[in-house]
Amino acid sequence: PDVETFNCRQALEQLSSNIFELLRTAGTVGDELNQNVYVVGGFVRDLMLKTDNWDIDFVTEGDGIVFAKALHQAVGGKLTVHPQFETAVIRLSSHITLDVVTARREYYEYPAALPKVEKSNIWSDLFRRDFTINCMAICLNQSSFGDMSDYFGGMKDLQNKSIRVLYNLSFIEDPTRIFRAIRFAARLGFHLEVSTRQFLQQALQNDMIRRLSHDRIREEFLHMIREQESFHHSMTLMKELGVFQALHSGFIVQSHTLERLKGIRFAMEGFRQLSPSSFNQTVVMLMQIMSEVPPAYLEEVCQILVANQTLIQQMMKSMNQRDTIYHILKEDEVDRFTIYQLLRPHTEEALMFFYNDSDDPYIRHYIAFYLLKLRHIQLTISGNDLKSLGINPGPIYRRILDNVLKAKVLGTIYDHDGELKYAENLYNRLKEAPHA
Numbered sequence: 517p518d519v520e521t522f523n524c525r526q527a528l529e530q531l532s533s534n535i536f537e538l539l540r541t542a543g544t545v546g547d548e549l550n551q552n553v554y555v556v557g558g559f560v561r562d563l564m565l566k567t568d569n570w571d572i573d574f575v576t577e578g579d580g581i582v583f584a585k586a587l588h589q590a591v592g593g594k595l596t597v598h599p600q601f602e603t604a605v606i607r608l609s610s611h612i613t614l615d616v617v618t619a620r621r622e623y624y625e626y627p628a629a630l631p632k633v634e635k636s637n638i639w640s641d642l643f644r645r646d647f648t649i650n651c652m653a654i655c656l657n658q659s660s661f662g663d664m665s666d667y668f669g670g671m672k673d674l675q676n677k678s679i680r681v682l683y684n685l686s687f688i689e690d691p692t693r694i695f696r697a698i699r700f701a702a703r704l705g706f707h708l709e710v711s712t713r714q715f716l717q718q719a720l721q722n723d724m725i726r727r728l729s730h731d732r733i734r735e736e737f738l739h740m741i742r743e744q745e746s747f748h749h750s751m752t753l754m755k756e757l758g759v760f761q762a763l764h765s766g767f768i769v770q771s772h773t774l775e776r777l778k779g780i781r782f783a784m785e786g787f788r789q790l791s792p793s794s795f796n797q798t799v800v801m802l803m804q805i806m807s808e809v810p811p812a813y814l815e816e817v818c819q820i821l822v823a824n825q826t827l828i829q830q831m832m833k834s835m836n837q838r839d840t841i842y843h844i845l846k847e848d849e850v851d852r853f854t855i856y857q858l859l860r861p862h863t864e865e866a867l868m869f870f871y872n873d874s875d876d877p878y879i880r881h882y883i884a885f886y887l888l889k890l891r892h893i894q895l896t897i898s899g900n901d902l903k904s905l906g907i908n909p910g911p912i913y914r915r916i917l918d919n920v921l922k923a924k925v926l927g928t929i930y931d932h933d934g935e936l937k938y939a940e941n942l943y944n945r946l947k948e949a950p951h952a
């Protein structure tokens with residue numbers, strides 16, 4: 517194959533000195549074992565883009581596990597080997613991970629299958645990869661330290677800001693690449709090269725995406741959500757390319773949703789700063805992305821994106837009650853207790869979703885008010901306190917406690933003593949007029 521070569525030594529020297537030394541050491545270890553060692557994939561792409569990447573992927577022409585063990589001896593960290601895949605991982609620190617694979621060829625027995633693997637050379641190892649920008653390798657052995665092999669035009673595509681597959685069946689063989697293409701395009705601000713876009717759309721038309729297990733779809737989707745800065749962009753591309761519809765015909769995403777996704781991070785960040793809380797941002801984003809799915813399809817779409825069944829039921833309950841909630845909160849005077857009762861059954865994630873999803877200033881105001889002011893209100897007294905007041909247990913307990921809570925939410929009382937006094941007074945009044 518035609519190969520463009522560049523020397524990248526200078527770019528490598530710009531890296532922090534510990535990473536540079538690590539690469540030098542990897543090359544020396546390769547020399548000692550008589551193996552060619554390359555750094556490949558995302559690390560090389562990001563090196564060229566001058567972006568930090570602490571996940572370093574090594575490919576060895578030779579036994580990767582032997583290499584990983586020797587490298588581990590030299591650099592330390594925690595080594596994990598996967599003999600069945602001929603791969604190993606060295607975790608050097610909380611943010612630096614070294615992945616080692618033995619150069620291999622992959623082939624697919626049928627579309628969307630997991631690939632079969634056999635030992636090979638660097639070219640084949642690069643050819644099994646997804647996009648040209650992820651297919652460049654830099655040699656680390658001392659005699660050719662820094663020599664880059666670019667067999668597929670990755671450098672040119674980086675310059676043209678282009679995501680390009682290596683061959684036309686790429687998306688058919690592995691439809692997860694559809695998500696990856698979108699994620700990289702969104703993250704890097706690149707475009708899908710014209711034929712790549714066509715191949716991607718052909719794969720969608722052939723329903724390839726439905727051959728993926730929900731687990732694999734979910735994993736890709738979560739990857740996109742985690743890349744929060746480009747999430748709005750990746751969802752826009754998903755819509756533009758028809759990926760949602762390909763996942764499920766009821767997975768409707770319209771411009772309202774995309775518009776709402778734009779501000780979601782800031783809304784969540786704002787609440788976090790005002791009131792320390794530990795809500796799960798991913799859940800909020802998932803609810804927003806599914807916000808226009810018709811109720812009849814909601815469960816099926818949830819099943820694709822979410823594994824946890826309890827969470828699915830919770831999300832659906834809130835999403836199905838959304839219109840009722842909006843209807844009640846649209847008014848300009850809703851009392852505190854109504855807000856409290858209406859919103860209390862919902863998780864913080866659902867409330868963040870309602871807040872972000874609604875256009876109505878009253879609704880937003882009430883939800884924010886609940887989240888910041890009302891959410892934490894709880895009774896400090898219980899049935900035992902009522903017993904100590906000499907009240908005989910019975911249905912009256914519920915009635916008294918509900919009323920005390922209401923008074924507390926409305927701001928009439930605010931502490932333990934206030935609650936006790938209020939309960940006692942109420943009990944005395946009820947004794948006199950039990951049906952009042």
Ligand code: ATP
Pocket residue numbers: 556557558559569571573644645646647650651690692693696
């Ligand atoms: P990131 O910055 O998101 O970590 P990355 O390029 O390092 O990006 P990984 O998912 O860690 O992405 O994958 C490492 C390398 O493995 C990629 O650069 C790519 O070459 C290859 N790769 C990963 N997934 C696939 C896939 N589904 N098909 C082909 N090649 C893949």
